[in-house]
Amino acid sequence: MTKQELCQKAVEMQKFSYVPYSNFPVGAALECSDGTVFTGCNVENAAYGSTICAERTAIVKAVSEGHRDFVRIAIAGNSEDFCVPCGSCRQVMMEFAPGMEVICLNAAGESRSFALRELLPYGFDHTWL
Ligand code: THU
8 A cells, every 4th residue: 555545544534533522533544564454543532531542543453453563654633733643652553563654644634754763762662571
């Protein structure tokens, strides 16, 4: 899948977001090393802390179906600036794929790519245990 197609999938996933509290839909599309793509959206909750971000939805879908080898993820949000993943999502990405690429989109559909290591330098992982 091309980068553009992956980004398009992330944008399309925003329509499934359940966001009655923030009204900020986020979509994600996660590509695995074998080319499989898992998608996700944010799912909010009246107990705000139980909200699940789009990125973690996609990652948990992938891991629960036997996929852990992630290459890149596209994240789409309707913000002026690029929609970057929260700290919890960065940490969950680090668990499985410290070398992955994170493609962040803004409302205009423009993208900026980061290495996960850039977003989470000195990230804690299994090597400390
Ligand atoms: N959110 C995501 O799903 N991913 C991000 O990268 C940033 C934030 C969600 C969580 C919440 O539903 C809403 O966006 C506002 O924080």
